Amino acid sequence: AQSVTQLDSHVSVSEGTPVLLRCNYSSSYSPSLFWYVQHPNKGLQLLLKYTSAATLVKGINGFEAEFKKSETSFHLTKPSAHMSDAAEYFCVVSGSSASKIIFGSGTRLSIRP
Amino acid sequence: DGGITQSPKYLFRKEGQNVTLSCEQNLNHDAMYWYRQDPGQGLRLIYYSQIVNDFQKGDIAEGYSVSREKKESFPLTVTSAQKNPTAFYLCASSKNSATNEKLFFGSGTQLSVL
Numbered sequence: 001a002q003s004v005t006q007l008d009s010h011v012s013v014s015e016g017t018p019v020l021l022r023c024n025y026s027s028s029y030s031p032s033l034f035w036y037v038q039h040p041n042k043g044l045q046l047l048l049k050y051t052s053a054a055t056l057v058k059g060i061n062g063f064e065a066e067f068k069k070s071e072t073s074f075h076l077t078k079p080s081a082h083m084s085d086a087a088e089y090f091c092v093v094s095g096s097s098a099s100k101i102i103f104g105s106g107t108r109l110s111i112r113p
Numbered sequence: 114d115g116g117i118t119q120s121p122k123y124l125f126r127k128e129g130q131n132v133t134l135s136c137e138q139n140l141n142h143d144a145m146y147w148y149r150q151d152p153g154q155g156l157r158l159i160y161y162s163q164i165v166n167d168f169q170k171g172d173i174a175e176g177y178s179v180s181r182e183k184k185e186s187f188p189l190t191v192t193s194a195q196k197n198p199t200a201f202y203l204c205a206s207s208k209n210s211a212t213n214e215k216l217f218f219g220s221g222t223q224l225s226v227l
Contacts, residue, residue: 009153032213043117043203043218044156051213090155094212101212103148103155 002027004093006104013081014112021076021107023091033074034092035065038106044090050074061085086111116140119204119219125227126191126198134189134222136204142217144210145187149173150201150221159202162187163210191224199225 007022025031032051036044048059055067061084065076074091091104117138126132138145144163148156158171162181176195181187187206191198202222207214 034215036216041201041221041223043119043205043220044216045218046215049213049215101158101216103157105153105155 002031002093002095002100002102004091004102004104006089006091006107008107009105010108010110012110012112015083016080019076019078019081019085019109021089021091021109023074023076023104024072025074025091025093026072027093027095029095032094033065033067034094035059035063035074035076036090036092038088038090040087047076047089081109081111083111083113085109117204117206117217117219119202119222121222122220124222124224126224127227129193131190131192132224134191134202134204134224136187136189136219137185138187138206138217139185140206140208140217141184142206142208143184144207144214145181146205146207146216147171147177147179147187147189148203148205150203156203159189161210 003026005024034049035047038044047063048057050057050067058064063078088106088108090106094101120135146161147159150156157173159177160179162168165184168181178190204219205216
């Protein structure tokens with residue numbers, strides 16, 4: 001069985017400070033892991049994905065995530081937040097079939113000027 | 114430009130009415146998906162199709178129906194049996210049904226009940 005838990009429903013940071021969005025997963029085998037971003041009333045866009053090639057994954061817009069098997073975590077980070085980063089972020093784990101793509105409940109990121 | 118087009122952007126359903134949400138892609142993708150998004154929740158899978166003329170139920174298929182007669186199109190019908198249809202509906206596609214493939218999403222349809 002697979003599951004994914006996003007530990008914070010809402011994160012607020014000041015512009016120019018680091019961003020950390022936390023994600024823990026559970027999987028009975030090596031999973032593929034993704035982060036997607038959703039701006040208001042829009043579809044989701046892929047930020048980055050992990051598929052076992054490298055544990056540190058770099059994505060678009062300066063985001064990156066590190067796969068830590070021992071901690072079953074895949075946290076999303078960015079060194080310096082920008083106002084345009086304000087959005088909903090989803091951590092996703094995928095398994096053995098198309099029906100086993102599991103979305104986390106999302107983390108809303110707010111950026112303070 | 115290649116992508117996924119969902120229409121309409123907003124849709125209102127009357128009691129006892131069936132409504133159909135459109136999803137078209139020109140990415141030449143084999144796999145297509147329908148998700149439902151409720152506020153504060155993640156996406157839940159309604160139906161998916163791995164290839165033309167084939168589709169499978171997802172986690173919350175009751176009250177919904179789909180067809181996949183053409184590779185480019187995967188319309189979703191919300192039937193009167195769906196008692197709580199108000200939600201944001203997202204269509205997605207991927208190159209194939211391998212689970213490490215990225216999903217491409219449309220811009221969504223907001224369905225509300227009158």
